Amino acid sequence: MSSLSLTDVWKIYDGDVVAVREASFEARDGEFLALLGPSGCGKSSTMRMIAGLETISKGEIRFGDKVVNNLKPAERNVALAFESYALYSPMTVRENLEFPLRSRGFAGSEINSRVEKVVQTFQISDLLDRKPSGLSGGQAQRVSIARALIRDPNVMLLDEPLSHLDYRLRTELRVKIRRIHDELGATTVYVTHDQEEAVALSDRIIVMNHAIIQQIGDVEALWTTPVNRFVAGFLGDPAMNFIDAQYTDGKMETAAGKISAVAPADAVTRTEFVFGFRPEDTEVQSAGEHEDGLHGEVMVNEFHGERCVLTIKTTSGQLKAIDGRASPWRPGDLVRLVPETGKSHLFCSKTGAALQHGKEAAA
């Protein structure tokens, strides 16, 4: 096993497409890292450079102390499971699973016991004699993960490995992936655009957007101290509410209403900013006579079992609030949203950077 580090790594395609810009991070020995971001942000390019499937335009990648920039994929001892499966088509599923072990000289009995184990784990015993062309997308994906995890790699790289599976199987298999990671102790990087998957699986999350790493941290850090509006909005479902606001006479004013005491007035040196608050940190009250709060009209109240999600139309745009399972509000009701100000966030209107006491937070 080994740690993995990237130092100022760039990927530039065709001379001018910057897919990854100055990426630097370290996965500690045995750590499970998720690389999270929207489509096209550069996640797969990062993974392919770590795997050795793409050249590195600039920068350095190390496994432990060793620079691997010029090593071929086979020399890096990485286990790969990519969304596109990449199974060997002339071979049966069994032969596909045995291949990485045979090519490393494992004994026959060891091969049999390892195949038996992954076949059980990934529920693919009835597929062993089929060729990849006879598998569904979800079945091929399970075989691909099983093949990646069958040996003892230095580093496991899993790129959207569960994307073709239904929700139930996805949640089941992610638990198994995490367990195998813990058993092997392998350093793992897991690419996903699904925040729920990243949160459930990983020790730390790297959030990427537009080729740039935005923030690296555990879930708690990303949740409570997002460095910018993108990170704040990417984690959480429903996402954080954002509204334009300004400070006047010690109160925060928005088009939808006033809120007192977001932060001491003298702490906010800017007059205009974006106010962010999470739906779960928002109290919903009857509009009443109170001046304080964000006023609006209930559009939808969705029942989600343990909670209800309200969509409220305001002059600052649509906002979301989470209420208890017995939420009384109905479409057309006039309500007042009172964000829990201790848990709210302020962002620069121009750059989106988080503001802390009027200053931009360090990334």
Ligand SMILES: Nc1ncnc2c1ncn2[C@@H]1O[C@H](COP(=O)(O)OP(=O)(O)OP(=O)(O)O)[C@@H](O)[C@H]1O
């Ligand atoms: N071989 C290539 N040649 C030119 N541009 C490429 C190539 N591969 C990727 N790109 C571009 O690089 C950027 C990042 O792509 P990448 O596949 O790394 O993103 P991603 O975050 O993995 O996206 P997705 O989640 O959709 O797979 C995109 O703009 C993409 O169009």
